[in-house]
Amino acid sequence: MADPLLQLQALNKHYGGIPATDNLSLDIESGEVHAIIGPNGAGKTTLIAQIAGSLAPDSGRVVFAGEDITQLDVAQRARAGLARSFQITSLILPMTLLENMMLAVQARSGHSFRFWKPVSREQGMRESAMHYLQQVGLADRAGLLASAISHGEQRQLEVGMALAMQPRMLLLDEPMAGMGKQESARMVELLAALKQDKTLLLVEHDMDAVFFLADRLSVLVGGRLIATGSIDEVRQNPEVQRAYLGESHA
Amino acid sequence: MEASLFYSQLLNGLQLGLLLFLLASGLTLIFGVMDFIHLSHGSFYMLGAYFCGSVVAWSGSFLLGVVAGVAASFVVGAAVEYLVARPLYRRNHLDHVLVTFGLILVFDSLVQILWGTAGMAIALPDVLTGQVELGSVVFPVYRLVIIASGLAVAFGLYLLVGKTRLGMLIRAGASNRAMVEALGVDIDRLFLYVFALGGALAGLAGLLIAPITGASSGMGTDILIVAFVVCIIGGIGSVKGAFYAALILGLLDTLSRAYLDTLLGLMMPVYYAETAAPAISAMLIYLLMALVLAFRPQGLFPPAIQQA
Amino acid sequence: MNLRALIRLRALVYAVLLILLAIAPLLTDLAGKPFMLDVLSRTLVLAIAVVSLNLILGFGGMVSLGHAAYLGIGAYSVGIASYYDLYQGWLHIAIALTSSGLFALVTGAISLRTRGVYFIMITMAFSQMAYFALVSLEAYGADDGLVIYGRSEFPGWLSMQDSRGLYYWILGILLAALLFNWRLLNARFGRVLFGAMHNDARMQALGFSTYRYRLAAYVISAMMCSLAGVLFGNFNGFISPDIMTWTRSAELIFMLIVGGVGSIFGPLAGTLVFVLLEEWLSTLWTYWHLPFGLLLIALVLAGKGGIDDWLKRLERVRRRNG
Numbered sequence: 001m002a003d004p005l006l007q008l009q010a011l012n013k014h015y016g017g018i019p020a021t022d023n024l025s026l027d028i029e030s031g032e033v034h035a036i037i038g039p040n041g042a043g044k045t046t047l048i049a050q051i052a053g054s055l056a057p058d059s060g061r062v063v064f065a066g067e068d069i070t071q072l073d074v075a076q077r078a079r080a081g082l083a084r085s086f087q088i089t090s091l092i093l094p095m096t097l098l099e100n101m102m103l104a105v106q107a108r109s110g111h112s113f114r115f116w117k118p119v120s121r122e123q124g125m126r127e128s129a130m131h132y133l134q135q136v137g138l139a140d141r142a143g144l145l146a147s148a149i150s151h152g153e154q155r156q157l158e159v160g161m162a163l164a165m166q167p168r169m170l171l172l173d174e175p176m177a178g179m180g181k182q183e184s185a186r187m188v189e190l191l192a193a194l195k196q197d198k199t200l201l202l203v204e205h206d207m208d209a210v211f212f213l214a215d216r217l218s219v220l221v222g223g224r225l226i227a228t229g230s231i232d233e234v235r236q237n238p239e240v241q242r243a244y245l246g247e248s249h250a
Numbered sequence: 251m252e253a254s255l256f257y258s259q260l261l262n263g264l265q266l267g268l269l270l271f272l273l274a275s276g277l278t279l280i281f282g283v284m285d286f287i288h289l290s291h292g293s294f295y296m297l298g299a300y301f302c303g304s305v306v307a308w309s310g311s312f313l314l315g316v317v318a319g320v321a322a323s324f325v326v327g328a329a330v331e332y333l334v335a336r337p338l339y340r341r342n343h344l345d346h347v348l349v350t351f352g353l354i355l356v357f358d359s360l361v362q363i364l365w366g367t368a369g370m371a372i373a374l375p376d377v378l379t380g381q382v383e384l385g386s387v388v389f390p391v392y393r394l395v396i397i398a399s400g401l402a403v404a405f406g407l408y409l410l411v412g413k414t415r416l417g418m419l420i421r422a423g424a425s426n427r428a429m430v431e432a433l434g435v436d437i438d439r440l441f442l443y444v445f446a447l448g449g450a451l452a453g454l455a456g457l458l459i460a461p462i463t464g465a466s467s468g469m470g471t472d473i474l475i476v477a478f479v480v481c482i483i484g485g486i487g488s489v490k491g492a493f494y495a496a497l498i499l500g501l502l503d504t505l506s507r508a509y510l511d512t513l514l515g516l517m518m519p520v521y522y523a524e525t526a527a528p529a530i531s532a533m534l535i536y537l538l539m540a541l542v543l544a545f546r547p548q549g550l551f552p553p554a555i556q557q558a
Numbered sequence: 559m560n561l562r563a564l565i566r567l568r569a570l571v572y573a574v575l576l577i578l579l580a581i582a583p584l585l586t587d588l589a590g591k592p593f594m595l596d597v598l599s600r601t602l603v604l605a606i607a608v609v610s611l612n613l614i615l616g617f618g619g620m621v622s623l624g625h626a627a628y629l630g631i632g633a634y635s636v637g638i639a640s641y642y643d644l645y646q647g648w649l650h651i652a653i654a655l656t657s658s659g660l661f662a663l664v665t666g667a668i669s670l671r672t673r674g675v676y677f678i679m680i681t682m683a684f685s686q687m688a689y690f691a692l693v694s695l696e697a698y699g700a701d702d703g704l705v706i707y708g709r710s711e712f713p714g715w716l717s718m719q720d721s722r723g724l725y726y727w728i729l730g731i732l733l734a735a736l737l738f739n740w741r742l743l744n745a746r747f748g749r750v751l752f753g754a755m756h757n758d759a760r761m762q763a764l765g766f767s768t769y770r771y772r773l774a775a776y777v778i779s780a781m782m783c784s785l786a787g788v789l790f791g792n793f794n795g796f797i798s799p800d801i802m803t804w805t806r807s808a809e810l811i812f813m814l815i816v817g818g819v820g821s822i823f824g825p826l827a828g829t830l831v832f833v834l835l836e837e838w839l840s841t842l843w844t845y846w847h848l849p850f851g852l853l854l855i856a857l858v859l860a861g862k863g864g865i866d867d868w869l870k871r872l873e874r875v876r877r878r879n880g
Contacts, residue, residue, distance in 0.1 A: 052763065078765035090760045092753045103753055107765040112746040113774065115738075119749050165764060281675050289808070337859060343674060344621050348815060348858045351808040355851030363845050471805060475686045478679045486675060529694035536687035540668055543680065547672055 005030040011060035022223035038220035083167035085158040093147040101129035104164035136160035152183030267500025268400025272455035274480035276448020282487020283423040289350035292470025293357035298453020299460035319457035327449020369466040485549025506531035608825035610782035616820035619755030624685030630802035632787015647710035654784040662780030692799040703798025818866025
């Protein structure tokens with residue numbers, strides 16, 4: 001059996017006396033959809049940040065595809081195949097959707113120390129960008145400014161940009177955040193379509209989506225991983241029932 | 251190298267350091283608490299000197315001049331905060347730079363219009379002229395007065411920032427503005443006080459040095475950059491940092507100007523030492539700044555938590 | 559910019575402007591006012607510096623209060639070389655480009671590790687450092703400055719010995735700089751810079767090591783500015799460390815804002831307006847800095863985007879009215 005794609009080894013992050021991440025170890029297998037759930041303030045975004053590289057752990061290691069990436073910065077990890085979408089939508093707002101997407105494609109198309117040829121004339125990049133826009137259902141909005149589309153569409157674009165990076169693993173921090181019923185459904189469809197060939201690490205509050213998409217679950221409470229396993233295993237775990245899931249969903 | 255000359259230079263360095271502290275303490279708070287780039291801080295320095303000079307000439311009393319200078323800078327500081335800075339807090343740093351640069355032009359012209367372009371001398375009362383003997387060193391009384399005032403203000407600030415409610419709010423604001431706002435504190439009033447206090451301190455520094463160097467309309471812009479360097483080295487938002495950084499820079503600058511050529515002369519031919527020394531001592535504080543930034547970019551004594 | 563853009567108002571205004579600039583020596587001769595060519599030459603030299611500033615400030619969001627240092631480095635390259643009787647033009651340019659490039663590389667590498675308030679003040683401090691370095695070099699005039707006895711020598715038709723030749727050198731480099739900025743903004747490099755200015759975290763998350771791009775932009779803009787410095791030294795016949803102070807850098811930023819930061823022609827428009835305003839106001843009142851300063855404050859508080867933005871608004875109004 002192949003090595004896990006992502007290995008988190010004894011990660012620790014403390015702010016003063018507060019453990020945001022408490023001796024956390026977790027393996028993510030290649031090809032799985034793994035969801036991290038937990039109450040607010042459990043440290044989920046902190047964990048994503050440490051995996052993506054925007055936050056350095058106090059101790060512990062992050063191993064990706066067999067390589068220790070703990071010392072690498074955000075951009076280096078992104079180039080190594082780790083794509084991230086942010087909890088609070090993070091786009092280049094004064095650019096159009098197409099321009100945003102082209103940036104994502106550009107990042108994978110060699111270096112950008114090119115000063116002369118306009119990006120709009122790079123046919124290959126343009127076609128690639130349109131392809132990803134189509135994949136997330138935004139092709140007809142390509143010419144609009146990122147600031148001019150709805151919140152849900154912005155989050156779709158974020159996922160699309162993460163895809164355009166052709167990553168080995170996607171880190172999605174609450175992709176459904178702030179979305180209404182319809183938009184959430186569309187996002188779930190999109191993510192489900194990705195299941196076949198991508199590894200997803202997903203932080204989400206929307207339990208229906210989680211149960212529909214995830215192969216395995218991990219429950220985070222107070223920075224500590226209190227349970228990991230298949231949906232049924234986690235559901236039946238008494239500590240989890242006590243700490244988090246509650247009556248309505250269990 | 252005479253011992254008395256050395257002590258004399260040491261005291262000079264201390265004096266320069268404390269003056270820099272007066273200037274930088276207000277500045278570092280304005281940067282730290284309000285995230286506002288205040289290029290016209292030097293203008294308060296200048297105004298303090300001019301107002302003091304005018305009142306001294308009119309009333310004959312140096313003490314009255316000091317009070318007038320500090321009060322005037324305080325009031326102008328408050329006015330600038332209310333009229334100019336306040337609309338700009340939410341805007342980007344570029345706007346701060348442009349507006350405060352415009353203010354420098356305005357203040358410099360106003361000073362020239364009101365007081366002429368020739369500069370102004372400030373006469374000291376007889377009791378403050380003259381010299382005093384400390385052991386083997388002979389030191390001007392007035393310079394000791396400056397040192398004493400600087401230390402007194404430093405102590406006062408230490409009490410204010412460390413022991414009063416206002417001080418606590420200032421420290422909290424320097425670390426986390428959003429939190430202070432969320433606590434329901436009147437942020438507008440806090441900012442007004444910090445700005446006006448900074449102005450008063452700058453004005454005090456200006457009027458203290460003016461009897462020695464004279465007041466002139468360019469005096470603010472020259473010293474401003476040094477005050478900035480003090481803030482950077484000390485850590486933006488930290489009064490303690492400004493204190494130590496100012497003293498270090500004051501001593502370093504004074505001593506290097508006095509002794510670097512001799513020091514270099516020990517290691518290389520005198521001609522090169524004498525050519526290089528003035529250049530190096532002038533650049534020394536910037537080299538120190540670069541060094542600090544390379545290893546400790548947040549400064550030597552940064553406030554506890556940084557603003558984002 | 560595509561074909562449709564060419565028939566827009568802005569393009570028309572700028573095209574007319576460029577034509578006028580191209581035939582300016584002819585016009586000033588005809589009008590019998592050759593000194594106007596001098597004013598124009600000085601203005602265009604500053605415009606090149608502002609174009610270079612636009613590259614980092616307008617396209618990349620790096621507010622540098624130390625950019626004028628590169629004007630000084632360029633001018634002193636000419637001055638110091640001439641002091642040693644070295645007048646070859648290509649040598650002057652080579653010295654200017656190399657020294658400004660190195661200075662920018664070292665100071666930029668340190669400065670760009672910082673953000674916000676820190677960055678602005680550090681750029682200020684480094685330029686002051688350069689200022690003090692030159693002030694203390696007695697051999698090259700120190701405070702009093704250095705007279706430059708002869709212009710940079712270029713062969714044949716490239717000569718800048720007379721005012722007309724120098725003018726066309728200045729105009730040529732200005733046009734090259736504008737062209738370079740335009741192509742850069744729309745090319746890969748410019749897109750990264752622009753994106754990083756608006757959302758650095760997003761750009762890094764995509765895999766761009768934004769620090770490298772910023773540093774490259776900083777060095778390129780420094781070298782471009784040093785070319786302006788070379789031309790300035792030639793034009794002025796004299797250079798003093800005063801040109802490197804942070805207040806001069808602030809003036810450059812002022813010119814950029816007036817014209818429209820981040821646009822292509824903004825720097826040119828802004829510099830022209832700034833210098834013309836300066837020339838005019840200074841004849842009216844000795845203390846013209848006062849209304850000038852107030853104007854700047856008003857301009858910023860009102861939040862307008864400069865001349866370029868004003869022209870854009872005019873376009874929109876025209877289009878709406880048919």
